Amino acid sequence: MDSERMVRVSFDREQIKALKLHATRGRPYWDRISVALAFRLLDTSDPYFSYFAVLDELDYMEGIRPASSTKAEEQFRRKPLHPLWHKHFFLPKHVSRNVDVRWNLLDGGNKDLTKMLGEVTENFGEDPEVWTNYLTHRLVVQGFEERARRGLTGDWIIFGKHDGKNFYLDLAVHEEGDEHGAAALLQRIRAGSQAEFPFFFE
Template sequence: MELDPSVMAGFGVSEHDIQSFTELNAGLAGIDTSRLSKFLLVQLTSAWKHRTINTFAITDVIQQLEGRGPNRSSTAKPRPFKHEPLRGLWKVHFFDPRFLMHNISNQWGLPGPESDKFDKLCAHVAAEENENPSTVGWQGRLAHELVIEGYQDRAAKRKLTGEWLIFGVQEQKNVYLALCTHSDGPEQDSEIYNALLSLCGEEFPEVFATVAGGE
């Protein structure tokens, strides 16, 4: 299967770019790239060429899933999708610095008014500053607790989140399909499934034959 040239054009890459990335990128050393979809290689090549994401954040995850090298991941373990139409596929998070603020926001419950974590953090900082004033003031102490301590705590608990690398299993081996943003519900699950089927279905039909949406 050959990808529609418009897909490559949309990501701003050429066949030559993809070949260069695949052959020269150290992150793919020892990896059977025939088990990476052509679409995933387009995504990775685009990220590498346009410097939008550190591709080692993804290739390190692939290396770990292939059992190559130690697992130093600070994200959650790979999990299967539980609900149709994606049931039968797997997801694993990868982390990139551009996701830092989202993780800090989640750590302190900033997305919604129902959490009092940030209020408790501010009260803690104020109490610490009154008892033992710091050279950087309450602002510096709050910034450190909010960002540095928040990040370290989340990483230690393997709660760092980013985007998904979606993969399937074929002949007891992983087949890596695509990078994807998180789904917000069943409607987006269907959109993700339809996109994966369109972009990767002909290339890996056995994977999609076992997926709930393909039954």
């Protein structure tokens, strides 16, 4: 966006509270999300994004929801993002990524893929119609189900822990957290959260 067209906006405390309560649909942790995250949850410009997917994971981390279908939260191991944490949230657009992870498709496959292809060939290799249908089902549907049992991957909720509580700072995609994007991601998180939660950036 053209910086000359940007407008500075300020909110008083009651407006910020109302914004966060609306973004979290009145959840009890509303005061521990950043304004930046509140705006992301309320942004409707991406038709593939669902704030419910994020709220489900926040509810799980807060003990409101009993289970999560995604991988367990992890602390970043390396600077500059350490000591912050991330928790995956899942959207339908992440199905193909999870199928890829299950079979390691982008890196030439894994032993499970080799075994599965051998079984399909052995059992259905003489019947092309059955072979293609079964392979598709086994690769995509069952592959996704197997990955789900281990914990789905997706995009990230970035958060920190302070005084025994989680503080939810922003959302990010995997690529932002790699060695080339981590510094820029931290800068974005700091810009959106430092004023409210300075103890993560001292």
